Amino acid sequence: MSALNLVADRINALEESATLGMSKKSRELAAQGHKVINLSVGEPDFKTPKHICDAAKAAIDAGFHHYTPVAGIPELRKAIADKLKRENNIDWKPENIVVSTGAKHSLANVISCLINPGDEVAILSPYWVSYSEMVKLAEGKSVIVEGKFENDFKVKPEQLEAAITERTKIVMYASPNNPTGSIYSEAELRALAAVIEKHENVFVLADEIYEYINFTDEGHFSMGSIPSMKDRVITVNGFAKGFAMTGWRLGYIAAAKWIADAVEKLQGQVTSGTNSIAQRAAVVAWEDTSAAEMMKMAYLRRRNLVVGLLREIPGFKVNMPDGAFYAFPDVSYYFGKSDGNITIKDADQLCMWLLETAHVALVGGGSFGAPNCLRLSTAASDEALTEAVARVKAALANLK
Numbered sequence: 459m460s461a462l463n464l465v466a467d468r469i470n471a472l473e474e475s476a477t478l479g480m481s482k483k484s485r486e487l488a489a490q491g492h493k494v495i496n497l498s499v500g501e502p503d504f505k506t507p508k509h510i511c512d513a514a515k516a517a518i519d520a521g522f523h524h525y526t527p528v529a530g531i532p533e534l535r536k537a538i539a540d541k542l543k544r545e546n547n548i549d550w551k552p553e554n555i556v557v558s559t560g561a562k563h564s565l566a567n568v569i570s571c572l573i574n575p576g577d578e579v580a581i582l583s584p585y586w587v588s589y590s591e592m593v594k595l596a597e598g599k600s601v602i603v604e605g606k607f608e609n610d611f612k613v614k615p616e617q618l619e620a621a622i623t624e625r626t627k628i629v630m631y632a633s634p635n636n637p638t639g640s641i642y643s644e645a646e647l648r649a650l651a652a653v654i655e656k657h658e659n660v661f662v663l664a665d666e667i668y669e670y671i672n673f674t675d676e677g678h679f680s681m682g683s684i685p686s687m688k689d690r691v692i693t694v695n696g697f698a699k700g701f702a703m704t705g706w707r708l709g710y711i712a713a714a715k716w717i718a719d720a721v722e723k724l725q726g727q728v729t730s731g732t733n734s735i736a737q738r739a740a741v742v743a744w745e746d747t748s749a750a751e752m753m754k755m756a757y758l759r760r761r762n763l764v765v766g767l768l769r770e771i772p773g774f775k776v777n778m779p780d781g782a783f784y785a786f787p788d789v790s791y792y793f794g795k796s797d798g799n800i801t802i803k804d805a806d807q808l809c810m811w812l813l814e815t816a817h818v819a820l821v822g823g824g825s826f827g828a829p830n831c832l833r834l835s836t837a838a839s840d841e842a843l844t845e846a847v848a849r850v851k852a853a854l855a856n857l858k
């Protein structure tokens with residue numbers, strides 16, 4: 459029996475991360491001496507703001523080295539509850555907050571706590587790759603609801619209505635969105651909420667991890683702030699994107715007490731409370747948001763640069779992302795075209811071809827539920843972005 463056969467079925471059923479093959483190929487090319495520009499990553503290229511780092515150092519020096527309460531240290535849960543009240547108009551107590559090891563962990567916790575085998579999760583697409591795999595792990599069924607390019611990759615209320623069945627337990631979305639950068643406005647979220655409200659056993663998992671990278675005049679709106687939805691919306695957020703803290707691994711949920719209690723129970727048996735130093739550091743995050751604002755302005759400048767350049771590539775259809783740090787062009791114009799050797803069939807294959815020929819690493823949209831598109835991260839310098847798009851444009855000119 460091969461070793462693979464000894465792995466549990468639920469793990470064998472999981473997809474490998476979409477970027478894995480690309481990363482491997484990137485490393486091979488770099489080892490051969492090629493200058494690969496990597497725009498496949500989903501993390502800020504900035505450092506964590508100094509006041510947060512200083513608080514972490516102080517926590518180490520003060521001997522804050524031990525297990526914390528499972529749901530998080532009281533001062534962080536309070537700081538998060540205060541933030542949600544102040545910025546999001548969501549009024550929960552610290553006991554409604556559970557701090558976890560990244561927003562990814564928070565999402566997986568909630569899905570594990572709410573989904574029974576066969577329950578359906580309506581995922582607004584394009585969606586972050588891990589959503590459907592988390593649902594699979596919980597033996598649930600993902601129902602993908604497609605936000606079309608023409609509607610700025612957003613799902614309309616009537617589409618959601620048609621996707622909800624007797625088995626639907628959760629509606630899940632990210633706004634601002636990874637991979638599209640699209641943002642559901644207050645009016646759009648209220649319209650979706652009106653659909654969900656009619657189905658009393660349906661909950662909402664609102665992933666707001668890119669909240670601070672929002673370029674709209676309207677700003678961020680949380681579905682959890684709608685009073686009639688408050689008990690049904692689980693708001694997920696974290697520190698990774700807005701405060702450039704991906705490696706610190708800190709995320710949180712804000713939810714009705716019975717959901718927070720279930721997540722705490724699960725976490726108590728699996729991971730316990732997250733890193734003590736990171737929690738202490740995060741308490742001070744909101745004392746100075748100037749670095750977060752500076753990063754947002756840099757992403758905005760790069761968005762304008764990259765969208766302008768991408769729109770000059772023949773055949774590319776490029777939406778204008780309202781937030782996050784990605785561009786997500788529709789590249790289907792190139793499907794069926796060939797360099798005389800390889801015929802491109804989808805965006806995943808086009809990405810691999812671009813990596814090999816132009817030495818630019820991007821991510822195909824297949825695993826985001828959008829096989830016509832590819833994702834380019836703008837978390838890179840202006841020079842790298844300009845050079846990368848120029849290389850892509852030159853390479854594509856060889857596809858006939």
Ligand SMILES: Cc1ncc(COP(=O)(O)O)c(C=O)c1O
Pocket residue numbers: 500559560561562563586632635636665667696697698704707708709
């Ligand atoms: C939409 C979305 N949600 C959640 C996460 C996970 O965030 P964290 O690093 O806090 O686990 C990511 C990270 O890429 C993301 O893109």
